[in-house]
Amino acid sequence: MKSGWEMVVGLEVHTELRTATKLFCSCANEFGAAPNTHVCPVCLGLPGSLPVLNERAVEMAMSIGFALRCTIAPSTFHRKNYFYPDMPKNFQISQYDLPINSSGYLDLPDGSHVGIERAHMEEDTGKSTHLGASGRLHGAERSLVDYNRAGVPLVEIVSAPDIRSAAQARLYVAELRRVLIATGASDGRMEEGSLRVDANVSVRRPGAPFGTRCEIKNLNSLRSLQRAIDYEADRQIELIEDGGTVRQETRHWDESTGVTSTMRVKEEAEDYRYFREPDLVDLAPDAAWRDRVAAALPPMPGVRRTALLQHLVDPTDAQREAVEVVLDLDLDRYVHGAAEAGLDAATALARTANEVAGAEDGADRLSVEAFIGTLRLEASGQLSATQAKTVLADLLAEGGAPEEVVARRGFTQLASDALDGIVDEVIAANADEWSRYRDGDDKLAQFFIGQVMARTRGQANGKAVVEILRSRRG
Amino acid sequence: MSAIDLAASVRRGEVTATDALATALRAIDARNDELNVFLHVDRDGAEARARAVDDAVASGRDPGPLAGVPVALKDNLCTRGVPTTASSRILEGWRPPYTATVVERLVAAGAVPVGKTNLDEFAMGSSTETSAFGPTRNPLDPERVPGGSSGGSAAAVAAGMAPLALGSDTGGSIRQPAALCGIVGVKPTYGLVSRYGLIAFASSLDQIGPFATSVADAALCLEVIAGHDPRDTTSLPEPAPALVDHLDDGVAGRRVGLVSELVEGADADVVAQVERAAAALEAAGAQVVRLSIPELRLGLSAYYLIAPAEASSNLARYDGVRYGRRVAADELGAMNEATRTLGFGDEVKRRIMLGTYALSAGYYDAYYGQALKVRTRMIEAFRRAYEQVDVLLGATAPSVAFRFGEKTANPLAMYLSDVFTIPTNLAGEAAVSVPFGTGEAGLPIGVQLLGPGRSEARLLAAARVLEVAS
Numbered sequence: 001m002k003s004g005w006e007m008v009v010g011l012e013v014h015t016e017l018r019t020a021t022k023l024f025c026s027c028a029n030e031f032g033a034a035p036n037t038h039v040c041p042v043c044l045g046l047p048g049s050l051p052v053l054n055e056r057a058v059e060m061a062m063s064i065g066f067a068l069r070c071t072i073a074p075s076t077f078h079r080k081n082y083f084y085p086d087m088p089k090n091f092q093i094s095q096y097d098l099p100i101n102s103s104g105y106l107d108l109p110d111g112s113h114v115g116i117e118r119a120h121m122e123e124d125t126g127k128s129t130h131l132g133a134s135g136r137l138h139g140a141e142r143s144l145v146d147y148n149r150a151g152v153p154l155v156e157i158v159s160a161p162d163i164r165s166a167a168q169a170r171l172y173v174a175e176l177r178r179v180l181i182a183t184g185a186s187d188g189r190m191e192e193g194s195l196r197v198d199a200n201v202s203v204r205r206p207g208a209p210f211g212t213r214c215e216i217k218n219l220n221s222l223r224s225l226q227r228a229i230d231y232e233a234d235r236q237i238e239l240i241e242d243g244g245t246v247r248q249e250t251r252h253w254d255e256s257t258g259v260t261s262t263m264r265v266k267e268e269a270e271d272y273r274y275f276r277e278p279d280l281v282d283l284a285p286d287a288a289w290r291d292r293v294a295a296a297l298p299p300m301p302g303v304r305r306t307a308l309l310q311h312l313v314d315p316t317d318a319q320r321e322a323v324e325v326v327l328d329l330d331l332d333r334y335v336h337g338a339a340e341a342g343l344d345a346a347t348a349l350a351r352t353a354n355e356v357a358g359a360e361d362g363a364d365r366l367s368v369e370a371f372i373g374t375l376r377l378e379a380s381g382q383l384s385a386t387q388a389k390t391v392l393a394d395l396l397a398e399g400g401a402p403e404e405v406v407a408r409r410g411f412t413q414l415a416s417d418a419l420d421g422i423v424d425e426v427i428a429a430n431a432d433e434w435s436r437y438r439d440g441d442d443k444l445a446q447f448f449i450g451q452v453m454a455r456t457r458g459q460a461n462g463k464a465v466v467e468i469l470r471s472r473r474g
Numbered sequence: 475m476s477a478i479d480l481a482a483s484v485r486r487g488e489v490t491a492t493d494a495l496a497t498a499l500r501a502i503d504a505r506n507d508e509l510n511v512f513l514h515v516d517r518d519g520a521e522a523r524a525r526a527v528d529d530a531v532a533s534g535r536d537p538g539p540l541a542g543v544p545v546a547l548k549d550n551l552c553t554r555g556v557p558t559t560a561s562s563r564i565l566e567g568w569r570p571p572y573t574a575t576v577v578e579r580l581v582a583a584g585a586v587p588v589g590k591t592n593l594d595e596f597a598m599g600s601s602t603e604t605s606a607f608g609p610t611r612n613p614l615d616p617e618r619v620p621g622g623s624s625g626g627s628a629a630a631v632a633a634g635m636a637p638l639a640l641g642s643d644t645g646g647s648i649r650q651p652a653a654l655c656g657i658v659g660v661k662p663t664y665g666l667v668s669r670y671g672l673i674a675f676a677s678s679l680d681q682i683g684p685f686a687t688s689v690a691d692a693a694l695c696l697e698v699i700a701g702h703d704p705r706d707t708t709s710l711p712e713p714a715p716a717l718v719d720h721l722d723d724g725v726a727g728r729r730v731g732l733v734s735e736l737v738e739g740a741d742a743d744v745v746a747q748v749e750r751a752a753a754a755l756e757a758a759g760a761q762v763v764r765l766s767i768p769e770l771r772l773g774l775s776a777y778y779l780i781a782p783a784e785a786s787s788n789l790a791r792y793d794g795v796r797y798g799r800r801v802a803a804d805e806l807g808a809m810n811e812a813t814r815t816l817g818f819g820d821e822v823k824r825r826i827m828l829g830t831y832a833l834s835a836g837y838y839d840a841y842y843g844q845a846l847k848v849r850t851r852m853i854e855a856f857r858r859a860y861e862q863v864d865v866l867l868g869a870t871a872p873s874v875a876f877r878f879g880e881k882t883a884n885p886l887a888m889y890l891s892d893v894f895t896i897p898t899n900l901a902g903e904a905a906v907s908v909p910f911g912t913g914e915a916g917l918p919i920g921v922q923l924l925g926p927g928r929s930e931a932r933l934l935a936a937a938r939v940l941e942v943a944s
């Protein structure tokens with residue numbers, strides 16, 4: 001980003017809700033079924049059909065509201081009227097002036113804070129496939145519509161224009177995605193389109209009023225989001241510096257060329273003729289219902305992250321990344337368990353983010369007690385780091401207690417006395433190196449550890465070897 | 475024979491449903507070409523249903539309170555596999571894959587749907603003249619309209635083609651044709667009857683109700699179709715009120731308000747019958763007071779913003795993409811336009827344009843927004859009136875049945891046909907039209923009884939008093 005300029009970004013994130021059925025009918029809400037197999041008179045908008053609101057979708061919308069610290073208020077549904085073949089009724093039922101969730105915020109891992117203006121409910125549209133050269137509606141020879149997605153529940157989360165860089169936008173969407181997955185309301189899949197992002201981008205001189213914004217569509221991954229925002233901000237800056245002005249418009253991001261291009265300008269924008277949906281009644285969840293939803297909500301990633309980082313002193317970037325892995329895979333209990341048992345949290349975090357996270361479904365078999373037990377054996381020097389990792393791998397694969405694995409693998413014999421003898425043998429066999437080490441060449445400790453490891457097939461504890469070497473040095 | 479008597483005879487095994495159906499079909503065959511009442515007669519479906527009723531009786535099972543009663547259905551009620559057009563070219567040939575809740579309830583009660591009746595296109599009109607399939611003639615005088623929009627259903631009952639019919643009432647579309655055809659028509663409280671399967675005109679105003687030759691038949695039919703439906707969110711959660719049991723409650727001690735705005739501008743013969751009805755209610759023990767509710771005058775203009783606004787959105791789905799008629803064109807937009815241009819008639823287009831305009835950015839507040847405020851005032855005005863009286867009395871329509879073409883040249887004159895009926899729809903309340911005396915050329919006149927939400931039992935008891943006195 002060019003110096004002397006600041007970008008201002010607000011994001012609109014649409015997430016499909018993971019309900020069993022659609023928002024206004026009992027058709028299955030399922031991705032990937034054969035076209036037009038999950039349809040009925042209601043979601044096809046047949047004459048005479050009427051919508052009935054899905055309570056589970058309301059609960060999920062409220063969960064999102066609670067997770068984003070929103071005010072949850074009585075709300076209404078409106079019709080957003082425009083013609084499009086994806087939309088069976090040629091209007092979309094959405095929330096307009098009175099959304100279910102408003103005025104919240106999301107704290108990002110970098111300590112920044114993004115306001116949430118609203119998170120409202122609406123129905124998804126169907127999906128068109130345009131056959132012909134262009135692949136777009138205009139100029140298509142034939143268009144096919146699949147209405148399986150029509151009527152799938154969505155929540156649209158509108159951020160305040162608080163974001164100041166493409167990297168922060170990416171961080172926001174990544175964190176929001178974690179929050180949505182944590183609530184159970186969304187599967188967060190951007191590539192399948194169940195999570196969709198539009199970006200409003202403008203630029204200004206620091207301290208100046210907001211500039212004219214452009215809305216960028218077709219952002220299908222975190223990478224395209226970040227690239228598109230950077231591209232768009234640069235485009236606007238260049239335009240202004242060349243004496244031009246930014247036109248309010250909707251722009252399309254092309255991932256292959258890496259540029260945005262005009263889709264439609266503001267003057268062409270539709271007049272949606274919003275009005276209250278007369279087929280639905282007002283939505284006013286009572287306090288008991290709201291409380292039930294709030295109580296069922298698990299701790300959010302932000303809270304869990306803080307709790308994990310609390311165990312570490314001055315966490316490194318690598319450790320912060322490890323924490324994110326632990327959060328994403330829901331492995332917090334191992335780190336907390338070990339730390340509470342008085343073990344080294346950094347080691348516990350590393351073992352969790354590497355060994356435990358690396359074993360598919362392994363966490364189902366590894367109890368927290370077994371994890372703590374293994375780390376305790378490592379800490380006391382009864383197991384080398386390599387041995388501890390092997391024990392964890394066995395436990396992740398087969399379950400059981402660490403003592404059993406240790407016994408089966410014969411790891412105990414190398415403890416204490418046995419190791420002394422091996423170290424002495426190695427010293428005797430490498431008199432030259434030993435004299436240099438004794439004279440202060442500490443780097444040679446690594447050589448002796450290697451020798452001991454070779455003789456024990458990696459079953460020695462490196463730390464214990466160094467201690468023995470030091471005691472022999474006198 | 476009344477529906478009640480017919481059902482009783484069928485349940486006792488004295489008359490078969492098959493014979494009752496044959497009688498109805500003979501009446502239809504005798505006059506349908508002349509009157510254009512039915513757009514589609516479902517002979518096979520009706521015969522199968524009648525046989526099922528007869529089988530039930532023969533095997534000792536009770537087919538229900540409407541056993542074997544032929545019923546005519548306004549053609550904006552969806553019937554599975556049976557053509558349903560809303561009298562529009564745009565739905566020509568469409569067969570719904572599902573059945574409206576009211577029709578399911580009729581069938582569950584033993585009734586036999588015989589076919590689909592003509593209406594003003596998408597229920598937009600007051601004479602059945604806007605139907606794409608030609609107007610329906612009034613059985614009492616074929617040179618005159620039967621009223622509308624449920625003109626076909628009213629004519630079916632008046633011509634003896636079916637003892638009962640269902641219509642829909644958005645601004646008077648049951649009560650006005652009932653009045654013009656000399657039968658009973660009920661516009662139930664909004665939400666009392668499920669709208670699931672009713673092709674929407676204006677969703678916040680539409681309500682399905684019965685036509686019958688007697689108040690008792692209308693009460694029975696309404697009892698069968700009323701009650702909460704989980705498929706219609708706006709349907710009232712409470713159990714449907716008992717109606718038949720209260721038919722003979724009378725009006726003794728009831729306070730009746732004769733509303734000046736509900737006779738204002740009506741023909742003299744109509745006003746005279748309303749006055750006579752007031753006297754009849756008084757004679758039966760009611761206390762009649764005269765009152766004025768000036769807000770009712772605002773009803774017509776509010777209605778002609780709210781109803782078209784909702785219609786403009788409800789009718790957007792008829793675009794040629796998924797069902798019904800499609801007029802081919804090179805591009806999607808052109809196909810939508812050609813389909814709608816040829817598929818919709820002038821009145822429907824007029825209202826879509828009116829409604830689209832009323833909702834447009836920059837005009838919403840002045841038109842649609844303002845109309846919603848009027849609606850709120852109307853509800854308030856009725857509420858105050860019902861603090862003083864139990865029932866309001868007025869005319870149903872300003873005149874007896876008018877001649878074809880008399881009002882088609884001037885839409886506003888046609889819209890005025892509904893001036894007395896519209897306020898009830900805007901308030902979401904209940905009203906009944908009951909025949910009471912005759913006027914010009916010996917044609918029937920209907921008087922209207924209005925009450926607050928869920929007052930149907932009270933209104934039908936008062937209508938029964940007028941029926942007896944008439």
Ligand SMILES: [Zn+2]
Pocket residue numbers: 022025026027038039040041042043044151
């Ligand atoms: Zn469906």
